[in-house]
Amino acid sequence: MFININSTQFLMSFKSLFYITAIYTSSFLSLKASAQNYPSPEQSNTSKMQTLYKGLAGVIRQYHYAPPLFNDGLSAKIYSNYLIKLDPNKAVFLQSDIDHLNKYQYTLDDELRGEKMPLQFYDEIQRIYFDRLKELSVLPIFSRKNWRPGNEDEIIFPADSLKWCFSRSQRTDRWNRLLSYEYFVKEADLEKGYSDKSLLKEKIVKALRNKYEHWLKSKLQPVDSFASFADYVNVITFILDPHSEYQPPVNKTKYDQQMSNLFYGVGITLGKTDQGDIKVLSVMTGAAASKSKKINPGDLVISFAEGEQGVWEDVDGLEIPELIDKIRGKGGSIVKLKVKDSKTGLINDVSLVREKVNVQESGARSGIIKTAAGKKIGMLYLPEFYNDYAHWDGAKSANDVARELKLLQNEKIDALIVDLRYNGGGSLDDVVKICGYFVKYGPIVQVKDQKGELRILTDDDGTTLYDGPMAVLVNGYSASASEIFAAAMQDYRRAVIVGTDTYGKGTVQHQLPLGTINQDGEPSFGALKLTMEKFYRINGSTTQKNGVHPDLCLPDLTSYAHFKEKDQFSVLPADTIDAVSYHLNTYTPVKIADTEFLKYPDFSGRFTRMDSISRFLSSKRPQVIGLKQAETESKIKQEQMNRYLELEKVEAGQLETKGLGQYAGTDWYQVWLKKSIENIWVQRTIQYLLTQQ
Template sequence: MRLGYGFIALILAIAPPAYALEAGALPVLAPNEQQAQAAHLSAQFLTRYAYKSVPLDDALSAKIMDRFIKSLDPDRNLFLQADIDGFMVDRTKLDDAIAREDLSIPFSIFNVYSQRVTERISHARDFLGQNFDFTVQESYSLPDENGTWPKTEAEINDLWRKRVKADWLRLKLAGQGNAAIRETLDKRYKNILARVHTYKSDDVFQSFMAAYTTSVDPHTDYFGAAASADFDISMKLSLVGIGAVLQDRDGYTTVRELVGGGPAQLSGKLAPGDRIVGVGQGEDGAIQDVVGTRLDAVVQLIRGAKDSVVRLDILPADAGEGGSHRVIRLVRDKVNLEKQAAQKTVLPVNDDGVTRKIGVIALPTFYEDFDARQKNDKDYKSASRDVARLLGELKQEKVDGVLIDLRDNGGGSLSEAIDLTGLFVGKGPVVQQRNAEGKIRIESDDLPKPVWDGPVGVLINRGSASASEIFAAAIQDYGRGVIIGEPSFGKGTVQTVVDLDRVAKSNEPKFGQLKFTVAQFFRVDGGTTQLRGVAPDISLPGLTDPKLLGEASYDNALPWAQIKPASYKMDTKVTALLPELQNRHAARAKQDPDFQRFMEDVAELKAQRAKRTVSLNEAERRKEQAALENRLKAGAQDNSDPLRRKDDGLQSDERGLMADIAMENARKNAKDVLKNAAASIVADQAELLAQSR
């Protein structure tokens, strides 16, 4: 089974029918036959085999339409109410359209969307020619997905005038002059327009299918060949290519980072900032110009078979647009994405003159190379195997305890979650599954004894989901360690992936893959992680908004449920220590200036979220800016923290590449207050367990 890996659609938003398109250079997108067939095939699976059976009827059609429109215009600043009224005529017709393999309705809506983006951004650029008055008392209302759509052109134009004014004021407060502001914003808006012209039929189809599948349940999804390949890469932590992290900057495919040990890094021919302006296949294949080409399309050209040759036309980082090019030759090879694998560090924790060493293992995802494992490759890549190796290294370093950092780990392989649990618990049940027929299966690990039997902590946050929750729940149920952090996501469902090409007996990739829910998880104690997630034993503050992130934020999430507990033995030694661990943490937090500053940041962020309007009066904004700066002066300023860094008003791709990378590295290297607090809790656990022996 594959679970807990959320597929994110490629495009940011979408939308038209023959609802009134104006003539223009925008491409009019239409569905193809295989997309309509894929939608129909997906519907057959979802109505017959999904865990929560939802018939494709008028009621579901209405939900799909609402979700599709919301995905296109979540801020309600593109469509007019008249557009929405036109779309609603077809609100209950999508079920019949899918059944007869006709996708003209969503594609028609998308084309209207593209036209509206063009119109709104064109107006935004027009506003740059005027002089804004920042002395008047005026405010900009932040987007509200539950608000109303503007009713008139005058209303929506005024909304965009305020948005442009807000962008301008933000840059002005950062110290930019009018000419620089006008240039920055005009470039920003032109880039949005350029992206509209790159949309393809596949983008519309992917977005429509996302609206359909998530209307069935939050974790059901559809993805085409490219998305499927990306999923496999994320699980294997490897790909065949040149080993370069690429980014779209001003229409150029730009090298952001070189992967250590990859062909690009070993060649010495590429450097961060270099721009790829052409790609050629083989020793003498014609070089295809890729300036202005979508990043995903360029990536597909660069990837290829192992040991094959790709030639890249490079415009060096320090060359102007008319600078000298050079063509380099690289041989594609397997590239291991080690930065996304489990990593360890050792944190010294000092308390009353005693230093304890806590080994921290950060695990970004529960990865597993399924294919290599099935082929009995003894060196196949997996999360549990890597963690077992790191635990062995930490034993050699004589650490006093281990902290498993699962923050923002959205899940992955179920078998890896089970195997990872066995490293700390040994042989025994880990998780229970109930399928659509109500049959319950207990999943167990058969490791004779744990690899690590010392003190354990598990650090989670709202982004810890699915497989992360299975592991954390098992550690908690067995009393094996302390769960620290925020309540987890609450995803307690099992998904499987079906290759629709195999189902249709197609010899070529045409129909994509369908990921859908087939079962529900239950802890060994009988409760489910669904909806409620895993509650930490010791809570730490977090920066996420629980209303926007987590299973409870979905309107069609499955409810919490309970079944009979599995047969397992709980160790109560750690559970008995929880009150003392909590008291020690609370006392330490009060005396820790870093922790207190973090609490201030959390409070400030909550206050910002509560504000639904932004003042467009310069004097008021400068007062707010001065108040924030005074607060920062009260403590050591951490420039890596977005709340403690002066706002430059720029988006990430508007800064210089090196400046952007430096800022990212500063964030990565900043003091991790929550990790340090969790390590101290594990150190307390080690001390108290030693005293009780």
């Protein structure tokens, strides 16, 4: 999931890679360097990597918001983290390999400083890793010999408590334990979809074999020699913070595509379960998957096929970007997905037509919710702060929100709800403009760089598009630009913030293109996405790590989840700076609600039960090998998830809806408006807004 803010466009000299001088303005940064720091086409891949590595180290040291000391402490972190990156379950390397590699534990800082030849550790660990991977090919799961699960009733210990194996036989036993656990979990997940149990068992063994054969082949026969180098560099960037990242050229293209929000696909977001299965995280309203009515969040993706007559291919072994590439394609073409229904356990074949996914169906939209007393509540939904920087006439969320607010104003609404749940952020320019639609003038957010220099982004036009009562819905997936908006509205007392603590991302990443532009229009060595600034609220606190705490707390599935910024290994700390001068809202008085969690009698204790389920689903329990244990765990999780979804959906009662805008008559729009009116958060927020008038 991308949750970065591309606040400023960075341009680099295409004749050179790194810096001698830095020229900073409000719109661009130009980094110039001598050509000797730029990898030449004649260099070997190893030489190119070494040159690039030295240059990246220099850029990090000079421009990262909190550059690390290049010392033995950093070296030890790089060393241990890369070992775990390559071998998280300690099922490839042997203890003897670790003993040999330990000589590099405190020398990697010397490579970064240029005192030793770069990538010596990287080259040697890659060689050992390659040799150990070849040894694994004789295991039954790889050699296509008969393999059956065993080790039932044994506990799988967390990876961080495992020791390195001393022998090949000990390593083989570890593989059998890991595979057995995965086998039984998959059997429990899929058993309702297969009446023939022997066929199911064959299917699972085949799926595991495909998954790990694909994994082994991708390691032994890499398509892109820079991919493993990128993994190594990103171990270093992740030590800096969770969002800095080296992006090879192909990923740079996807990043640009993410910001513009234009591609041909089916409208689903994918993620992985704890066992590595690919599941649907969200379904974009109005896109092909949504219109099929056969794909829902939580469903597992089993296989895919290209075209109506295409041969089914299992997804086991594919990484999410690989599967996304398979699902996306030419507009109007067909892709088929085989998915396991998360509610029934049944497996469905779904034929989908690839469509241009754009802001018409995934952008800002609004509607009216009318109460029995005749009050009109405006509902404004914004899934992200999109901005198609690549096209002068491309979609911009600020323009679209302004359009929707004018439609709502024409309806003479009595209050407004802005829904930013699951909004991961986007364009800083747009969020500042949108804040100005609700605040007549004043500062919106403070931005500080590593030198301590402060910029205050303001709205100075002296006008607003909406002055009435207002609430903002947020949850644990509301991040970055969403948090800037929620924080500004809270600090001005312009709106009541409703929901759960937000994600907690208060840093700014800038995209630094690396190398000359190639024939595809891409920088030849990709880009470095680097954290260079930090956000602060106008009251001087920061959304970094802490997020935005709501005024009115309501539980959801993100309330206790462990994926937020504060849970990350390398989270940058929260701190404070001086507040700036600003005037509290004088348009519409908003009474800040009690932040204590309450049992609202109007909803029959639903929120209390939702809170309890959220706690349970976020708790970590021991993993035990065996079908009985897997069935029990799967059944309990599924029952609890289904119960939560039942509690979250409430009857519309006397509430009525009215569509607005050119898409009001479309099916996808009507689905969105119906879901909004039947959502318990929305109804509780309406109840709150009406009591404040």
